Amino acid sequence: MVKNNAEIETERKVHEPLFQIVKRDAMPWYKAWLVRAAAIILALAIGSVVIIMLTGYNPIQVYSAMFNGAFGSTRKIWITFQDLAMLLCISLAVTPAFKMRFWNIGAEGQTLIGGLTAAACMIYLGDKLPLYLTIPIMTVSCIISGMIWAVIPAFFKAKFNTNETLFTLMMNYVAMQLVSFCIVFWENPKDSNSVGVINRHTHGGWLPEIADQKYLLNIIIVAVIMISMYIYLKYSKQGYEISVVGESENTARYIGINVKKVIVRTMAISGALCGIAGLMIVAGTDHTITSDSVGGMGFTAIMVSWLAKFNPIVMALTSFLIVFLEVGAGAIVTDPKLGLNESVADILTGIILFFIIGSEFFVTYKINKRHNSSKEEA
Amino acid sequence: MSQNAAIELRNITKTFGSVVANKNISLTVNRGEILSILGENGSGKTTLMNMISGIYFPDEGQIFIDGKEVVIRSPKDAFEHKIGMIHQHFKLVDVFTASENIILGLEDEKRFDLKAAEKKVREISEKYGFSLDPTKKVYEMSVSEKQTVEIVRVLYREADILILDEPTAVLTPQEAKRLFEILRRMRDDGKAIIIITHKLHEVLSLSDRVSVLRKGEYIGTVKTSETDEKSLTEMMVGKKIELNIERAEPCNPQERLLVSGVSCVNREGVTLLNNVSFTARSGEILGIAGIAGSGQRELLEAIAGLQKLYGGDIVYNDPKTGKKENLRDKTPLQIREMGVRLSFVPEDRLGMGLVGNMDIVDNMMLRSYRRGKTFLLERKAPKNLAEEIIKQLEVVTPGVSTPVRRLSGGNVQKVLVGREISSSPTVLMAAYPVRGLDINSSYIIYNLLNEQKKRGTAVIFVGEDLDVLIELCDRILVLCAGQVSGIVDARKVTKEEIGLMMTKIKTGGENKNGKE
Numbered sequence: 001m002v003k004n005n006a007e008i009e010t011e012r013k014v015h016e017p018l019f020q021i022v023k024r025d026a027m028p029w030y031k032a033w034l035v036r037a038a039a040i041i042l043a044l045a046i047g048s049v050v051i052i053m054l055t056g057y058n059p060i061q062v063y064s065a066m067f068n069g070a071f072g073s074t075r076k077i078w079i080t081f082q083d084l085a086m087l088l089c090i091s092l093a094v095t096p097a098f099k100m101r102f103w104n105i106g107a108e109g110q111t112l113i114g115g116l117t118a119a120a121c122m123i124y125l126g127d128k129l130p131l132y133l134t135i136p137i138m139t140v141s142c143i144i145s146g147m148i149w150a151v152i153p154a155f156f157k158a159k160f161n162t163n164e165t166l167f168t169l170m171m172n173y174v175a176m177q178l179v180s181f182c183i184v185f186w187e188n189p190k191d192s193n194s195v196g197v198i199n200r201h202t203h204g205g206w207l208p209e210i211a212d213q214k215y216l217l218n219i220i221i222v223a224v225i226m227i228s229m230y231i232y233l234k235y236s237k238q239g240y241e242i243s244v245v246g247e248s249e250n251t252a253r254y255i256g257i258n259v260k261k262v263i264v265r266t267m268a269i270s271g272a273l274c275g276i277a278g279l280m281i282v283a284g285t286d287h288t289i290t291s292d293s294v295g296g297m298g299f300t301a302i303m304v305s306w307l308a309k310f311n312p313i314v315m316a317l318t319s320f321l322i323v324f325l326e327v328g329a330g331a332i333v334t335d336p337k338l339g340l341n342e343s344v345a346d347i348l349t350g351i352i353l354f355f356i357i358g359s360e361f362f363v364t365y366k367i368n369k370r371h372n373s374s375k376e377e378a
Numbered sequence: 379m380s381q382n383a384a385i386e387l388r389n390i391t392k393t394f395g396s397v398v399a400n401k402n403i404s405l406t407v408n409r410g411e412i413l414s415i416l417g418e419n420g421s422g423k424t425t426l427m428n429m430i431s432g433i434y435f436p437d438e439g440q441i442f443i444d445g446k447e448v449v450i451r452s453p454k455d456a457f458e459h460k461i462g463m464i465h466q467h468f469k470l471v472d473v474f475t476a477s478e479n480i481i482l483g484l485e486d487e488k489r490f491d492l493k494a495a496e497k498k499v500r501e502i503s504e505k506y507g508f509s510l511d512p513t514k515k516v517y518e519m520s521v522s523e524k525q526t527v528e529i530v531r532v533l534y535r536e537a538d539i540l541i542l543d544e545p546t547a548v549l550t551p552q553e554a555k556r557l558f559e560i561l562r563r564m565r566d567d568g569k570a571i572i573i574i575t576h577k578l579h580e581v582l583s584l585s586d587r588v589s590v591l592r593k594g595e596y597i598g599t600v601k602t603s604e605t606d607e608k609s610l611t612e613m614m615v616g617k618k619i620e621l622n623i624e625r626a627e628p629c630n631p632q633e634r635l636l637v638s639g640v641s642c643v644n645r646e647g648v649t650l651l652n653n654v655s656f657t658a659r660s661g662e663i664l665g666i667a668g669i670a671g672s673g674q675r676e677l678l679e680a681i682a683g684l685q686k687l688y689g690g691d692i693v694y695n696d697p698k699t700g701k702k703e704n705l706r707d708k709t710p711l712q713i714r715e716m717g718v719r720l721s722f723v724p725e726d727r728l729g730m731g732l733v734g735n736m737d738i739v740d741n742m743m744l745r746s747y748r749r750g751k752t753f754l755l756e757r758k759a760p761k762n763l764a765e766e767i768i769k770q771l772e773v774v775t776p777g778v779s780t781p782v783r784r785l786s787g788g789n790v791q792k793v794l795v796g797r798e799i800s801s802s803p804t805v806l807m808a809a810y811p812v813r814g815l816d817i818n819s820s821y822i823i824y825n826l827l828n829e830q831k832k833r834g835t836a837v838i839f840v841g842e843d844l845d846v847l848i849e850l851c852d853r854i855l856v857l858c859a860g861q862v863s864g865i866v867d868a869r870k871v872t873k874e875e876i877g878l879m880m881t882k883i884k885t886g887g888e889n890k891n892g893k894e
Contacts, residue, residue, distance in 0.1 A: 022393075022394065023394075231754075235754050235755055236753055236754055236755065237747055237748065237753065237754070237755055238753075240740070240743070240747055240755055243733070243736065243740075244733055244736075244744070247733045247734070247735055247736065248728075248729055248730065248733055248734075250726065250729050250730040251729070251730050251731070251732065251733050251744065253684055253710070254682070254684065254710065254722070254724060254730050254731065255710065255711075255744045255745060256683075256709055256710035256711030256712075256713075256714065257711075258709075258711075
């Protein structure tokens with residue numbers, strides 16, 4: 001059978017697309033959460049298949065190891081909540097900036113500088129001044145140093161319209177190098193290339209323990225910050241200005257908001273909160289400093305903040321999710337009964353995150369199968 | 379199917395989410411015919427044409443060209459079927475010449491031959507009566523010349539089904555007339571021409587048949603010779619409508635805003651406004667006419683404190699205190715704090731006047747959120763205002779906490795105008811306040827402006843439809859390339875006179891001032 005070209009041409013062309021992607025009207029909140037829950041279940045199911053295929057272990061065993069890693073003992077629960085508090089604090093810090101559409105990827109550096117300031121205060125003041133003097137001085141200095149680190153790029157953005165993404169990123173490296181530099185000064189013991197636990201015996205400048213719980217103070221502070229941030233963004237005039245500037249700079253100008261001032265002010269808040277996070281990490285938990293003290297939380301925080309759509313309360317959930325995955329992944333690796341390596345843990349974390357972030361697509365869009373259009377002639 | 383049908387649409391349906399943009403539309407265009415597609419904004423005209431030109435793909439239905447079913451999945455497919463669309467917003471490369479733009483993207487060319495292309499462009503121009511210099515760069519062209527390039531580009535590709543999306547929106551009456559002559563010549567040459575418009579008089583003077591769409595549905599097709607403006611409007615709107623705008627005599631006009639010698643320069647040093655002077659009086663509507671981009675936006679923004687002035691003064695006469703205040707170099711906030719009740723409905727509603735993602739209450743607050751001494755926002759008063767505006771202006775919305783971007787164009791505008799009027803302004807500036815609105819909403823806005831005029835507000839109205847300007851305004855200021863080419867009495871002037879003023883560039887050294 002020989003078809004002429006024209007015929008083949010038409011056949012090819014009457015091939016219609018099968019699916020189309022359509023934006024939804026607003027989905028009711030309970031349905032949206034249902035979609036997200038389904039995504040997690042699906043992720044766990046796919047994860048099980050992968051576990052069986054790669055390792056041959058019972059997936060339930062692996063998942064329960066993850067769960068035990070996070071909640072296995074009172075101590076583990078405290079650590080999980082401490083990690084959650086730190087990540088949440090930094091996430092809350094970056095939120096006003098991102099809500100203003102200021103791409104602050106320098107939270108890592110801002111937090112680190114706060115931590116460095118805390119370490120300096122502990123080293124130079126910790127044993128000389130009483131605790132009731134050291135702590136306020138330390139807190140204020142940490143806030144100011146974090147602020148400075150954040151305001152520098154904000155100022156240049158406001159004044160010269162520099163690219164804040166690059167600027168804040170570069171500031172991270174400056175902060176890291178600064179820490180490395182200071183470590184050389186503060187080396188203890190000599191030639192260890194580390195600071196060691198500062199004031200190990202005197203506990204000078206250490207944040208106090210509440211009810212004999214090492215982490216409780218941090219958790220309370222972050223909870224207070226979370227609620228304040230929620231009120232600030234939703235009910236305060238400044239929070240309203242941040243939303244307007246973020247949504248449309250033209251509108252902000254039109255109603256007479258001083259956009260430059262808002263940018264600098266918001267970043268100052270962002271930096272100050274990072275400074276507090278640094279304080280809590282160094283003076284509250286680690287009692288030492290390395291250039292890796294923040295451990296990438298400054299970047300993870302961005303994901304946490306966006307996943308929560310900048311809602312501080314929801315952020316507690318999203319940071320819990322991330323922390324749970326991280327701690328759980330760590331638990332799989334260290335579980336002697338399993339003996340799996342990090343790659344499996346990373347694969348599982350990847351699958352779960354992929355599904356959760358991917359579920360947002362189905363919350364916003366739906367996929368329609370095309371109506372079967374008239375094919376009577378075909 | 380008639381013998382000479384160039385293109386036939388059968389039961390075309392297209393939905394976006396839950397919005398039905400086109401529902402079961404069938405129509406035919408013959409060769410040697412001009413078909414107008416008439417409908418209000420949002421009636422689905424452009425969506426329908428975008429499906430013919432391959433930008434969208436229909437959900438249901440078929441398209442036939444010369445009696446054969448085709449599937450058009452991309453603009454390239456459309457070109458293969460000799461369909462050419464001239465968009466409302468030109469898609470040209472500014473630094474290229476006319477002919478470079480015309481041959482841009484042609485792939486089957488064996489060799490890049492600009493000379494031959496220029497020759498062909500000249501031939502096409504001659505055949506249909508365009509005046510187009512193929513070697514002229516696009517950035518040196520006027521709007522009408524750019525449109526010519528778009529049309530010739532389509533003809534160069536030997537399109538014989540031409541779709542023009544609101545081609546006269548950017549043209550002066552004279553230019554529009556010339557375009558119509560060319561379109562008629564193309565029709566006589568056997569081409570099928572579809573023009574999308576909502577201007578009735580154009581439909582009547584140009585087309586052979588009119589198809590009317592309303593809210594995505596096909597209403598019917600009539601022969602132009604057998605219809606008139608009134609019955610077309612009825613088809614378009616679905617009910618009888620009074621097309622007259624009332625115009626009261628200004629009562630007790632006082633000089634409210636004296637603008638003198640205002641000049642603006644943009645970052646690149648290009649003059650946007652050149653020595654603009656006029657007076658806005660209370661109880662009067664001052665219209666501002668001009669081709670798009672002649673400095674209308676900059677002028678209003680300069681008054682509102684959003685443009686830095688290069689020179690000149692803006693003096694406001696306070697009706698209460700009798701004080702004269704110079705608004706030059708003041709920010710919008712300072713102007714407000716001086717007690718100047720200046721309201722401004724900007725052209726870009728969702729990008730400037732409102733925040734699309736915020737709800738109606740929060741948008742009401744934009745002007746007033748600073749009120750109150752505490753750190754926290756006061757949402758009660760704005761909520762009451764929102765409810766009042768929804769009630770008085772009949773805003774269709776699920777509630778006060780609906781994000782404004784979810785509202786239709788007309789309702790968005792009601793929210794914006796309502797807010798701006800709520801502060802009982804002494805000066806009200808509105809830039810293209812009815813753009814994109816259906817006829818009903820447009821008349822609501824005209825009435826609101828008229829009410830303000832009667833209240834003694836000095837109203838400044840930037841419009842694009844000259845017929846409306848002449849009917850609504852008391853005086854009309856005509857801008858041309860950032861200069862005032864005249865201020866005329868709207869009761870005496872004709873459309874053609876304004877059209878001439880819109881393109882008349884003043885001669886003399888003035889124009890070069892401020893150009894570095």
